[in-house]
Amino acid sequence: QVQLVESGGGLVQAGGSLRLSCAASGRTFGFYARGWFRQAPGKEREFVAAISRSGGSTYYADSVKGRFTISRDNAENTVYLQMNSLKPEDTALYYCAISRSIVAMPDLGTYDYWGQGTQVTVSS
Numbered sequence: 001q002v003q004l005v006e007s008g009g010g011l012v013q014a015g016g017s018l019r020l021s022c023a024a025s026g027r028t029f030g031f032y033a034r035g036w037f038r039q040a041p042g043k044e045r046e047f048v049a050a051i052s053r054s055g056g057s058t059y060y061a062d063s064v065k066g067r068f069t070i071s072r073d074n075a076e077n078t079v080y081l082q083m084n085s086l087k088p089e090d091t092a093l094y095y096c097a098i099s100r101s102i103v104a105m106p107d108l109g110t111y112d113y114w115g116q117g118t119q120v121t122v123s124s
Contacts, residue, residue, distance in 0.1 A: 022096030
């Protein structure tokens with residue numbers, strides 16, 4: 001089993017920044033790519049960003065490209081999501097996920113374990 005714990009969410013004004021963290025623990029050997037997803041009320045969970053095992057390859061949803069940056073610290077088994085220039089439409093519950101894939105992928109079904117989520121609320 002792998003446990004993922006997100007942190008760093010909160011309430012911020014439009015144009016502000018937040019940095020989300022996701023720490024992995026447990027039987028993490030064999031799990032590589034990491035991803036961030038989000039789900040707003042009444043909407044389906046959607047892809048935000050993903051990063052490969054090495055961190056050398058990243059993939060972003062068009063809606064966050066240029067504003068969000070995903071990174072990872074493999075020594076700490078932690079992945080980060082730096083979110084800048086936040087907009088009210090970024091308001092959602094943000095989830096991190098981990099996959100057995102080496103490459104970064106946007107497909108929700110390719111991730112094996114999920115965190116409980118951290119709430120991000122952006123006020124206008």
